[in-house]
Amino acid sequence: MNKKIHVGLLFGGNSSEYEVSIMSVNNIYDAIDKNKFEVHPIWVTKEGYLADEKDSYKVLANPKYTIKNSDKTANISNIAQLANLPEIDVFFPIIHGNLGEDGCLQGLFRILNKPFVGDDVLAAAVTMDKEFTKILTQRIGIPVAKWVSIKRIEYNDKSNGKNDYTKISQKLGNDLFVKPSNQGSSVGVHHVTNKREYEEALEDAFKYDDKILVEETIHGTEVETAVLGNDNPQVSGVGQIINAEGTFYSYENKYGENSTSILQIPAKLPGSIVEKARAMALKVYQITECSGLARIDATLRKDDNEIVFTELNALPGFTNMSMYPRLFEEEGISYSDLISLLIENAQERFEHKKTLLHSIK
Template sequence: MKTRVGVLYGGKSPEHQVSLSTAMAVMNAIDPHKFDVIPIYITPEGQWIKGKRLTGPIEEVKQLQFTSTATAMIPVSLNQVPAPDSTTEGDKETIDVIFPLLHGPNGEDGTVQGLLEMLNLPYVGNGVLASAVGMDKVVMKNLFAQAGLRQAKYVSVTKYEWKKGGEAVYDQIEQELGYPCFVKPANAGSSVGISKCKQRDELKTAFAEAFKYDRKIIIEEAIVGREIEIGVIGNDEPVCSVVGEIVPKKEFYDYEAKYEDGQTELIIPAKVTQEQYETIKSMAIAAFKALDLSGLVRADFFLAEDGTVYINEINTMPGFTPYSMFPLLWQHSGVPYSELIERLIALALERHQEKQMITYTFEK
């Protein structure tokens, strides 16, 4: 019997379009002999729309953008889909596992994961706490610091503090971090709202841009060096891929460099020493455990000119098209795209089965 996979994508997020591209790639790569695929689209307005079970490949992204005239659904019915030859509304069968391919807020941040937990549905990827922490760069870096992981200096600022503090906020950044520095929304991915600043005027503009996407931002010192990434999969015994290097043609790896201009070079495997690889690997595993991650994560690092390794951040739902860094890292590690998807589904079912052993009642 085939495993029924509900692929959840779209969402109320600045990364809606990225999610659509990812969903199309994953759906087309899932082995139809082993899995039945049910697309579940969340519109930019937050409406959940269930598509029909796939019977062939998706040719273009717009096929996944169901309109409001399609069958709308409420999330609590997420574990039910019409049976193949259903003629009555009551003829239902359950989805076996959800594959969330939601990037950014309202999907990658623990909100949807919490819903799936309440529905007792297996799902691919990280749990509620890990997803929330992985989305909030400030909390993430605080936990990295507690775990003793080397990272760039940083300062966090809320919109209230910015409005109240005025020029003193910029003074603090210049005193503690200096220039150049990066300004980022605390809860956004795909480099949305990120700016590199070399003077105060740019810092002011960057604050205004970042606060469009969040009420809290993070400002980090710039580390001069190479951008190195590594993939991690697993639950209690995580394993790492080879490392890759990002070489953007622009000054830094922004949204356009990631998804639009096609000018960024990905070097896999990256040219690092065995000692540097072991350091990156060990820091990635330490971060995985410190944040209680599961399923998959891409860990991003800076390799400074003097050879020092700094952890930058982790991504709990990294870009997942066949041409994204995370799948390419695993491809070069001997795990093809379709096999990677199968492994992640197996890890999701394994973690769910483990949770079913927990006792939720107390008897004296």
């Protein structure tokens, strides 16, 4: 009988996407092949405290469970205690947002010398920042929406022209999106068409990040492609998000009970457009040096059917109804098998790095 692989399923986090993480991890825990894997849930609370396994199981059973009277410090300052879990063979992080998918946690896994699912340090840091991702994709000739970035110091300078809707709209148009550069799940994202909305959007977006992107609106529908693997990644088909007229794919439309969005899988698009979206997804995955998994989002522009890159999500929502697993289910890979493949890819990358280190010595 083969020895089971011990998987540390890390979830929660001091992030605006905490609830998304809880939804995803419950689905992963239920679906993971327990004949192959011994699962250890590891909960990071909203306050940033690394809980023990007993409490981790409690929050799986009840997502609203909290640790009462905790005097622990925030921002996962005790997460180095992961080093005290020698039984873990591979980590599977499902912590979205800051500290979870921006390279910090990945760096700790490298220091602990443990394999982990998802991007390595560089790709995690680059893809967490929407502007850096846009710069890289633009560098290889992929169309992106025109944008301006505003840093907090510029925002605080009221004389700065970037705060002026009239000046910004002269450059990008009246119809704009305002979004934090380092957030996911559409947190802090606003669609604006006038001065009042623009100023309110900036104020809200700066609650989540120190750098904000203001982008021209690309009119069309969102198309998404999933990628799986390391050096020779597999690209899924394309899904399309159909939103009610006048709405965008907001946090509420992604996760709310009253969502007006329809996930069309596979997208009902001409084969040439599907293949163009898939080719773009592969190029973006490779230029950002992703590994493990990513979902690449783009807009199919209404006027000319051009595929315009929007952003890359290196740790996409992973509920059984999320776009990423559903796209691979369409390819014949079940949700449970997809989880197994991600863990295998993590171990493969780890072994490859070990081989490289030995050859250098």
